[in-house]
Amino acid sequence: MITVSFRPAPCICTMLSGAGGGSNDVQWCFSQVKGAIDDDVAEADIISTVEFNHSGELLATGDKGGRVVIFQQEIENKSQPQCRSEYNVYSTFQSHEPEFDYLKSLEIEEKINKIRWLPQKNAAQFLLSTNDKTIKLWKISERDKRPEGYNLKEEDGRYIDPNTVTALRVPVFRPMDLMVEASPRRVFANAHTYHINSISINSDHETYLSADDLRINLWHQEITDRSFNIVDIKPANMEELTEVITAAEFHPHQCNTFVYSSSKGTIRLCDMRESALCDKYSKLFEEPEDPSNRSFFSEIISSISDVKFSHNGRYMMTRDYLSVKIWDLNMENRPVETYQVHEYLRSKLCSLYENDCIFDKFECCWNGNDSVVMTGSYNNFFRMFDRGQRRDMTLEASRESSKPRQVLKPRKVCAGGKRKKDEISVDSLDFNKKILHTAWHPQDNIIAVATTNNLYIFQDKVN
Amino acid sequence: MFPKGTKRKFSDSGDEPPAGSDDVNQPSSAAVRMLSSYSLQRQSLLDMSLIKLQLCHMLVEPNLCRSVLIANTVRQIQEEMTQDGTWQIMTQALSAANAAAQCSADRLVATEVLCRQTEAAQGEPAPKPFPAVGSEGCSAEEVVVVEEEDEGVEGGVIMSTVSPQAPTAYLPSTFGIDPCWEEETGEEEDEDEDSEECASGSEEGDNDRLVEDSRTAEQVFGTFEIKNPAPSPDPALEELFSDVDASYYDLDTVLTGMQSAPKMGPYDLLESLSSHGPSPLSSSTSCRSDLNELDHIMEIIVGS
Numbered sequence: 001m002i003t004v005s006f007r008p009a010p011c012i013c014t015m016l017s018g019a020g021g022g023s024n025d026v027q028w029c030f031s032q033v034k035g036a037i038d039d040d041v042a043e044a045d046i047i048s049t050v051e052f053n054h055s056g057e058l059l060a061t062g063d064k065g066g067r068v069v070i071f072q073q074e075i076e077n078k079s080q081p082q083c084r085s086e087y088n089v090y091s092t093f094q095s096h097e098p099e100f101d102y103l104k105s106l107e108i109e110e111k112i113n114k115i116r117w118l119p120q121k122n123a124a125q126f127l128l129s130t131n132d133k134t135i136k137l138w139k140i141s142e143r144d145k146r147p148e149g150y151n152l153k154e155e156d157g158r159y160i161d162p163n164t165v166t167a168l169r170v171p172v173f174r175p176m177d178l179m180v181e182a183s184p185r186r187v188f189a190n191a192h193t194y195h196i197n198s199i200s201i202n203s204d205h206e207t208y209l210s211a212d213d214l215r216i217n218l219w220h221q222e223i224t225d226r227s228f229n230i231v232d233i234k235p236a237n238m239e240e241l242t243e244v245i246t247a248a249e250f251h252p253h254q255c256n257t258f259v260y261s262s263s264k265g266t267i268r269l270c271d272m273r274e275s276a277l278c279d280k281y282s283k284l285f286e287e288p289e290d291p292s293n294r295s296f297f298s299e300i301i302s303s304i305s306d307v308k309f310s311h312n313g314r315y316m317m318t319r320d321y322l323s324v325k326i327w328d329l330n331m332e333n334r335p336v337e338t339y340q341v342h343e344y345l346r347s348k349l350c351s352l353y354e355n356d357c358i359f360d361k362f363e364c365c366w367n368g369n370d371s372v373v374m375t376g377s378y379n380n381f382f383r384m385f386d387r388g389q390r391r392d393m394t395l396e397a398s399r400e401s402s403k404p405r406q407v408l409k410p411r412k413v414c415a416g417g418k419r420k421k422d423e424i425s426v427d428s429l430d431f432n433k434k435i436l437h438t439a440w441h442p443q444d445n446i447i448a449v450a451t452t453n454n455l456y457i458f459q460d461k462v463n
Numbered sequence: 464m465f466p467k468g469t470k471r472k473f474s475d476s477g478d479e480p481p482a483g484s485d486d487v488n489q490p491s492s493a494a495v496r497m498l499s500s501y502s503l504q505r506q507s508l509l510d511m512s513l514i515k516l517q518l519c520h521m522l523v524e525p526n527l528c529r530s531v532l533i534a535n536t537v538r539q540i541q542e543e544m545t546q547d548g549t550w551q552i553m554t555q556a557l558s559a560a561n562a563a564a565q566c567s568a569d570r571l572v573a574t575e576v577l578c579r580q581t582e583a584a585q586g587e588p589a590p591k592p593f594p595a596v597g598s599e600g601c602s603a604e605e606v607v608v609v610e611e612e613d614e615g616v617e618g619g620v621i622m623s624t625v626s627p628q629a630p631t632a633y634l635p636s637t638f639g640i641d642p643c644w645e646e647e648t649g650e651e652e653d654e655d656e657d658s659e660e661c662a663s664g665s666e667e668g669d670n671d672r673l674v675e676d677s678r679t680a681e682q683v684f685g686t687f688e689i690k691n692p693a694p695s696p697d698p699a700l701e702e703l704f705s706d707v708d709a710s711y712y713d714l715d716t717v718l719t720g721m722q723s724a725p726k727m728g729p730y731d732l733l734e735s736l737s738s739h740g741p742s743p744l745s746s747s748t749s750c751r752s753d754l755n756e757l758d759h760i761m762e763i764i765v766g767s
Contacts, residue, residue, distance in 0.1 A: 101524075104524070106524045107524075108524075132524075194527055195524070195526070195527065213527040213528060214527075241531060242531060242534075242535055243531070244527055244528045244531050246528060263528050263531060263532055296505070296508055296536055296539055296540060297536070299532065299535055299536070299539070300532045300536065303528070303532060350504075350508065353508075353511070354511060356515075356529075359526070359528075359529045359532070
């Protein structure tokens with residue numbers, strides 16, 4: 001039984017486990033899988049971030065090896081309506097390299113922590129990618145023409161002796177095979193002492209923020225040698241440190257508003273108009289602790305791993321270890337909806353603490369119209385919660401269910417007692433197979449789900 | 464890997480058998496068992512947390528969020544143990560045991576390592592919220608003395624004065640190793656009724672090492688501090704450091720060697736480079752003095 005607390009009137013609503021049926025239910029089908037098939041995962045291939053661009057035509061992934069791979073959606077094939085458009089590799093480039101911090105004698109990982117697309121302004125695409133310390137602005141542009149007919153150069157590049165030239169001609173552009181080039185346009189470095197966990201582009205299309213464990217900086221997209229510090233929670237004495245920033249995001253429409261979440265389960269909404277340093281929050285979102293569930297792990301599992309505004313800007317979603325919460329921006333004292341992702345893990349917290357799984361940072365995402373939210377879990381399961389219909393679904397990203405257009409079968413975890421057929425017991429879950437990163441197409445029912453080193457793309461069934 | 468057939472599951476308070484199942488008036492042998500099992504589980508959680516904090520020093524900078532959460536958990540446990548008196552009992556027992564025993568040199572490395580990290584988690588005891596990271600740690604002794612006030616032990620415990628030179632060592636019991644209590648140094652202002660001594664022959668050396676090691680506590684979070692922005696990597700410097708010995712990053716070497724490795728003079732560095740000797744480059748906490756040395760070294764190498 002999945003419990004949802006849906007307030008304002010204190011009421012616990014029971015979620016119906018969606019198993020298909022009903023004309024409104026989406027049936028998810030396998031579409032594609034990207035990445036190596038073998039089980040031996042190279043460390044560098046571990047996917048660390050997934051992000052659709054604003055139109056959904058491009059899908060970017062970042063990995064632990066510092067590479068960015070961009071997939072492009074092919075134009076839908078009109079003659080085969082049941083075959084939805086596919087995503088194919090569009091560009092691959094090395095975004096970040098490993099570095100060495102000499103002052104601290106520590107390596108700086110090249111792992112891409114976040115990718116965020118800029119809204120498209122011209123023919124080229126721009127994205128921000130960041131590792132622990134440095135943010136880079138990349139320009140991805142297409143070249144499908146090249147100049148031919150130079151007077152002083154042969155086609156193969158050799159120079160022509162000017163003395164042999166008897167006539168002049170004007171070089172012309174001729175079509176060539178499409179070439180996609182990625183070039184770094186800006187490097188925003190040396191502004192973060194701690195590890196960057198979030199970047200977020202402002203709706204003003206000029207600025208963006210970057211957040212590390214203790215500070216948030218505001219940048220102008222054009223200016224790389226300066227950034228403004230807008231949040232600083234570093235205590236004067238580091239020994240007094242008890243709370244860190246875990247995620248931050250700008251409001252989708254209000255360019256003065258942003259939120260940041262903490263390791264203590266709080267979210268602060270800040271208004272940049274109030275002061276230059278937004279250490280005083282405008283709103284503090286925090287749910288009082290449930291005393292019956294109190295344990296030594298309460299704080300750890302309350303730590304928020306991701307925060308995302310809804311597309312309409314009225315709500316925000318937070319992900320902590322066991323649940324997803326939807327907050328109304330006008331109500332600070334409790335979320336309006338709470339969805340349990342894998343409540344059966346509550347009794348396993350000690351083991352999960354021992355093997356460090358309790359520190360896994362799951363992300364979450366909204367669908368295009370904010371009616372469904374999605375997040376990942378273990379055993380390559382991912383969960384969807386339909387807010388309107390109060391249905392939830394557990395699906396699995398696996399090679400076994402990877403036949404083209406194969407409909408995904410809902411999965412069920414058996415928490416205790418008799419295990420029914422097709423259910424999987426908690427002790428059989430593979431905690432090495434975790435889905436931390438998921439993304440939803442901004443308009444359509446297309447989702448990208450990252451397992452350790454594979455990217456799965458699922459689409460809803462086209463009738 | 465998540466072990467199947469979980470071992471030693473910590474049953475959270477929510478999972479404990481409901482009180483109604485036992486007769487409330489029954490003298491709670493069941494309750495006692497439950498309590499002691501809870502204490503054991505709490506103890507094992509404390510041990511686990513301390514080990515996790517200790518393993519923070521890797522090649523790559525440790526995750527600050529994780530460290531903070533673990534440190535908070537340790538503090539929570541310690542506060543609870545202090546409140547129900549377990550902490551005092553434990554420290555007394557350990558100090559008594561240690562007074563009789565002798566710390567052998569072999570065991571010192573392991574105890575040191577754990578001593579240091581515990582210190583990282585300790586600070587002032589309840590009711591004051593104590594810092595997750597404390598190079599000023601001597602809570603155990605303070606607590607002991609405070610609690611003993613009733614028993615006629617001289618009071619005057621100064622809870623507020625903590626000296627950075629007073630590392631207090633606490634060893635989790637499950638390791639079964641005699642704990643190594645550090646004698647408070649002369650700079651310590653607290654009246655120390657139970658002057659716990661590390662009863663080993665090389666006390667002086669231990670004191671020095673552990674006094675230096677008090678800095679490690681800072682390192683749990685202090686590593687993240689840089690006073691100057693990181694310079695862009697210099698290819699010449701990269702070459703210089705490219706043959707750092709891998710064994711340098713061995714856990715023991717890191718935790719002991721980092722503090723006690725002798726500062727290499729410029730000629731030592733040249734020697735080691737030319738002979739390709741595997742002497743680790745010291746990367747001690749005082750990076751600032753190292754920078755001066757580095758300048759000096761660079762001058763010599765560049766030949767200015």
